[in-house]
Amino acid sequence: MATLVQAEKSDRSPSGVLKSAVTLISVAAAVIFTRVLQHYWPSEAFASLFLCAILFSAWRGGLWQGLLAIILSVLAFNYCFLPSSHTMALDLNQVPRFIAFVLCGLLIAFLAASQRNSIASLRRTRDDLAAKVEELNKINESLDSENAQRRLAERALERSKAYLAEAQRLSRTGSFGWQVAAGELFWSEETFRIFQFDPKTKPTVERVFQSVLPEDATRVKETIGRAAQDGKDFDYEHRLLMPDSSVKHVRIVAHAERDESGKIEFVGAVMDVTAAKEAQEKIRLVINTVPGLLWTARPDGWVDFLNQRWLDYTGMTLQQGLGWAWQPGYHPDDLGAVLSKWRAAVAEGKPLEVEARLRRFDGEYRWFLKRAFPLFDRAGRVLGWYGGNIEIHDLKRAEEALRRSESYLTEAQRISHTGSWARVCATRELSYMSEEWYRVLGIDPHEGQPELEEFLKRVHPDDQAKVREITTRTAGPQNVEYEMDYRIIHPGGDIRHIHTIGHPVFSPSGDVVEFVGTVMDVTERKLSEALLSSEKHILELIASGAPLPAVLNDLCNTIDEQSPGVISTVLSSDADGQKLWPVAGPGVPEGWTRLVSPVAIGPCAGSCGTAAYRRETVVVSDIATDPLWTDFREDALTYGLKACWSRPIMSTTGSVLGTFATYYGEIRSPSKRDLLLIERATHLAQIAIERDRAQDSLRKAQESLAHATRVTMMGELTASIAHEVNQPLAGVVNNANACISLLPEGAPDLEEVRQALAEIIEDADRASDVITRVRKLAKRAPIEKSLLDLRDVVKDVLVLARYESAARQITIRTDLPADLPSVAGDRVQLQQVLLNLVINGMDAMKEIEESKRVLLIGGHRETRDGRPETLVGVQDAGTGFKPGEAGRLFEAFYTTKPQGMGMGLAISRSIIEAHGGRLWAEPNQGPGATFLFSLPAAAKSLGEGGPAAGHAVS
Numbered sequence: 001m002a003t004l005v006q007a008e009k010s011d012r013s014p015s016g017v018l019k020s021a022v023t024l025i026s027v028a029a030a031v032i033f034t035r036v037l038q039h040y041w042p043s044e045a046f047a048s049l050f051l052c053a054i055l056f057s058a059w060r061g062g063l064w065q066g067l068l069a070i071i072l073s074v075l076a077f078n079y080c081f082l083p084s085s086h087t088m089a090l091d092l093n094q095v096p097r098f099i100a101f102v103l104c105g106l107l108i109a110f111l112a113a114s115q116r117n118s119i120a121s122l123r124r125t126r127d128d129l130a131a132k133v134e135e136l137n138k139i140n141e142s143l144d145s146e147n148a149q150r151r152l153a154e155r156a157l158e159r160s161k162a163y164l165a166e167a168q169r170l171s172r173t174g175s176f177g178w179q180v181a182a183g184e185l186f187w188s189e190e191t192f193r194i195f196q197f198d199p200k201t202k203p204t205v206e207r208v209f210q211s212v213l214p215e216d217a218t219r220v221k222e223t224i225g226r227a228a229q230d231g232k233d234f235d236y237e238h239r240l241l242m243p244d245s246s247v248k249h250v251r252i253v254a255h256a257e258r259d260e261s262g263k264i265e266f267v268g269a270v271m272d273v274t275a276a277k278e279a280q281e282k283i284r285l286v287i288n289t290v291p292g293l294l295w296t297a298r299p300d301g302w303v304d305f306l307n308q309r310w311l312d313y314t315g316m317t318l319q320q321g322l323g324w325a326w327q328p329g330y331h332p333d334d335l336g337a338v339l340s341k342w343r344a345a346v347a348e349g350k351p352l353e354v355e356a357r358l359r360r361f362d363g364e365y366r367w368f369l370k371r372a373f374p375l376f377d378r379a380g381r382v383l384g385w386y387g388g389n390i391e392i393h394d395l396k397r398a399e400e401a402l403r404r405s406e407s408y409l410t411e412a413q414r415i416s417h418t419g420s421w422a423r424v425c426a427t428r429e430l431s432y433m434s435e436e437w438y439r440v441l442g443i444d445p446h447e448g449q450p451e452l453e454e455f456l457k458r459v460h461p462d463d464q465a466k467v468r469e470i471t472t473r474t475a476g477p478q479n480v481e482y483e484m485d486y487r488i489i490h491p492g493g494d495i496r497h498i499h500t501i502g503h504p505v506f507s508p509s510g511d512v513v514e515f516v517g518t519v520m521d522v523t524e525r526k527l528s529e530a531l532l533s534s535e536k537h538i539l540e541l542i543a544s545g546a547p548l549p550a551v552l553n554d555l556c557n558t559i560d561e562q563s564p565g566v567i568s569t570v571l572s573s574d575a576d577g578q579k580l581w582p583v584a585g586p587g588v589p590e591g592w593t594r595l596v597s598p599v600a601i602g603p604c605a606g607s608c609g610t611a612a613y614r615r616e617t618v619v620v621s622d623i624a625t626d627p628l629w630t631d632f633r634e635d636a637l638t639y640g641l642k643a644c645w646s647r648p649i650m651s652t653t654g655s656v657l658g659t660f661a662t663y664y665g666e667i668r669s670p671s672k673r674d675l676l677l678i679e680r681a682t683h684l685a686q687i688a689i690e691r692d693r694a695q696d697s698l699r700k701a702q703e704s705l706a707h708a709t710r711v712t713m714m715g716e717l718t719a720s721i722a723h724e725v726n727q728p729l730a731g732v733v734n735n736a737n738a739c740i741s742l743l744p745e746g747a748p749d750l751e752e753v754r755q756a757l758a759e760i761i762e763d764a765d766r767a768s769d770v771i772t773r774v775r776k777l778a779k780r781a782p783i784e785k786s787l788l789d790l791r792d793v794v795k796d797v798l799v800l801a802r803y804e805s806a807a808r809q810i811t812i813r814t815d816l817p818a819d820l821p822s823v824a825g826d827r828v829q830l831q832q833v834l835l836n837l838v839i840n841g842m843d844a845m846k847e848i849e850e851s852k853r854v855l856l857i858g859g860h861r862e863t864r865d866g867r868p869e870t871l872v873g874v875q876d877a878g879t880g881f882k883p884g885e886a887g888r889l890f891e892a893f894y895t896t897k898p899q900g901m902g903m904g905l906a907i908s909r910s911i912i913e914a915h916g917g918r919l920w921a922e923p924n925q926g927p928g929a930t931f932l933f934s935l936p937a938a939a940k941s942l943g944e945g946g947p948a949a950g951h952a953v954s
Contacts, residue, residue, distance in 0.1 A: 284307075
């Protein structure tokens with residue numbers, strides 16, 4: 001009962017409320033069903049329904065719920081079904097029945113609760129039993145697993161032992177134990193094999209000492225004895241002498257421990273390192289054979305190994321090179337860098353790389369590349385350093401030679417303004433551009449190479465199509481070598497002339513893989529060519545006798561074209577060398593020229609006057625501040641002139657001919673090219689001015705000589721002139737006498753007097769004309785060209801030579817057609833030429849028969865090189881000239897006359913050539929010679945637009 005109550009107490013939980021609700025519902029259901037049954041079957045109350053409710057509650061909820069159901073059932077039964085219903089008053093007659101119901105309910109509740117608890121207890125017992133069974137099963141499984149693991153461990157231990165034994169055999173490493181106090185040794189099978197002892201024998205320390213090579217025995221005994229005494233670990237190598245007299249290298253490693261009694265015991269390993277020693281020896285041999293200076297060092301940088309090649313190269317011993325003793329081997333200038341970098345590498349644990357000169361055994365220092373790399377363990381600690389020195393002396397020299405070559409190439413490209421480039425065909429991108437390439441094309445190297453379209457924008461608009469076509473044509477893998485010129489505009493607006501060459505580079509298969517080429521700034525060459533062409537043109541103008549202003553204006557235009565922004569001018573000095581007058585300067589403002597002309601030559605007379613005074617170049621870079629321009633500053637600035645450079649034009653004799661000056665609209669100082677242009681322009685101006693002045697002097701000399709020649713000829717024609725003058729004078733005298741005879745007597749016959757007076761006037765005019773012609777020939781007058789009919793010139797000459805020809809009994813005939821073209825020329829000079837030819841012809845016929853002395857003056861019209869000309873010839877029948885003399889007849893001072901000067905024909909030719917014609921001589925088919933001259937026909941004689949219009953008189 002106590003157990004039952006205890007079990008019920010443990011059921012007071014939130015689920016107990018639910019159970020109480022179930023009990024209440026059960027009792028309520030019993031009441032309801034009882035009422036229903038009484039209604040349909042009138043009889044005594046059905047107490048069994050309440051008992052069922054008590055049974056259900058006790059079975060469902062336990063004893064306490066059964067008691068609760070009894071209480072509720074008693075109350076409900078008493079209230080609803082016993083007499084005096086609907087009241088709690090108890091009828092004493094019903095007490096026995098009531099007690100029986102209560103007892104019956106208690107019994108049912110107790111039985112139901114007991115049954116319930118029994119079932120629950122059995123269930124719990126079952127669960128506990130199942131848990132125990134499960135636990136036992138787990139324990140059993142655990143035991144089975146432990147047994148399996150133990151078996152596996154035993155098998156693994158067996159395998160491990162086998163592996164260990166096999167590993168010891170393969171690695172030639174045996175194990176041992178050594179109890180120092182007892183002197184007992186415990187060896188593994190491999191240890192016996194290493195020492196080649198019989199495993200059945202007991203190993204001892206004495207037997208071990210006996211197998212050690214005698215050279216190592218003392219050291220081994222000392223090491224073992226010290227380790228046994230100090231109880232410390234030991235690690236050493238020695239050699240064993242085997243029964244077959246072979247030598248074996250072993251390494252002994254042992255760890256000291258103390259047992260419970262404090263006695264020392266060593267546990268260690270014996271390793272057969274003979275193969276390793278042999279391999280190490282081979283490695284050492286290889287290291288000494290490698291063509292390099294190899295070395296190793298400890299983690300702290302202390303060198304502990306140097307190969308034989310290092311020692312042979314430096315001539316040092318091993319002891320001299322170990323540690324830090326290797327330093328004297330390096331050049332003093334390089335040692336500091338080597339040490340600092342080596343210490344830094346050791347401190348940071350980073351690789352070393354340094355170039356330095358290492359001394360050879362003969363004292364020569366050669367360049368080496370010193371490299372070293374650290375060896376790390378798994379924890380990242382440096383175990384040591386391995387390094388080598390590689391000789392790079394020849395490479396260093398080659399690099400220096402290459403650098404010099406590149407420097408020379410770069411300088412040569414800079415001087416020649418030639419850049420180089422390379423372009424990959426596959427990508428169409430430039431793979432290489434030299435520094436000069438950027439400078440030539442005016443591209444900032446920091447901006448990188450421009451795109452094609454961006455580059456084409458910099459090309460001169462007139463050349464863009466050509467550059468695009470070449471670029472497109474060579475973009476693919478075609479075998480096209482090209483060369484072209486184009487212009488490019490620099491960022492500052494400067495236009496440069498570029499000459500580029502592209503050459504294809506082929507792969508082994510013959511495909512074009514890239515183009516290499518050059519770009520050359522040929523601006524200076526283009527300008528020089530243009531300047532040279534202009535100079536040639538100017539010299540041709542000078543040689544052709546062009547007017548001086550035209551030549552100098554052309555020179556100024558040339559300089560203005562060569563230097564954008566410049567205004568050139570030429571000033572010429574006057575006769576006394578005191579002032580400068582403008583001669584040329586097409587770009588100079590007219591107002592400025594009028595304002596400053598003439599420029600006085602003096603020490604402070606602007607650029608030009610000062611240059612002529614100092615006889616040196618005067619550069620005024622800023623007119624606004626230069627004291628030389630004090631008198632002209634405001635006017636110059638008004639016309640926008642801000643700088644002026646002037647150079648004197650000096651003659652070959654050292655006198656000042658004038659100045660050549662350049663004006664600028666900006667403050668500017670001359671460059672080398674500017675000074676060179678001024679120098680060349682000044683030289684050309686000197687040539688032009690000196691030639692002009694020389695030609696002027698020559699003209700004056702020629703005029704004087706021609707005058708002298710004419711006077712000479714007048715001397716030769718004195719008799720003829722006298723006859724020509726006396727004849728009309730005699731007529732005048734006779735007619736005058738006739739008039740006198742008619743006057744005294746009677747009335748005068750006025751008609752006869754009038755005729756006589758007319759004849760007097762005519763004879764006087766004839767004498768006057770003769771005297772006028774003589775005066776013109778003798779007078780030094782300037783050349784005056786006019787439109788002439790050569791027939792009139794011939795008539796004038798015939799009048800002068802008529803008496804001389806009569807005296808020499810020479811007949812002069814003429815054959816001049818009426819349509820003979822007129823010419824433009826000086827009448828007196830052409831008379832001189834024709835008179836000279838007539839006199840020469842008469843002289844040539846002095847020795848022949850009188851009947852054959854005939855001089856023929858003929859002329860006709862002809863065309864030469866498409867131009868009409870008038871040709872006149874003087875043919876004599878004299879002695880003629882020898883074939884070899886034809887070329888020398890017109891040379892100065894060459895004559896065939898005994899008393900001749902040899903100047904007549906030379907002067908005649910110069911006169912004819914000055915008229916644009918030519919004079920020559922031809923031998924006749926018979927005796928004598930013919931002297932001919934031709935002159936261009938004048939435009940007037942041809943009508944408008946005739947071919948000779950360009951040869952009109954200027």
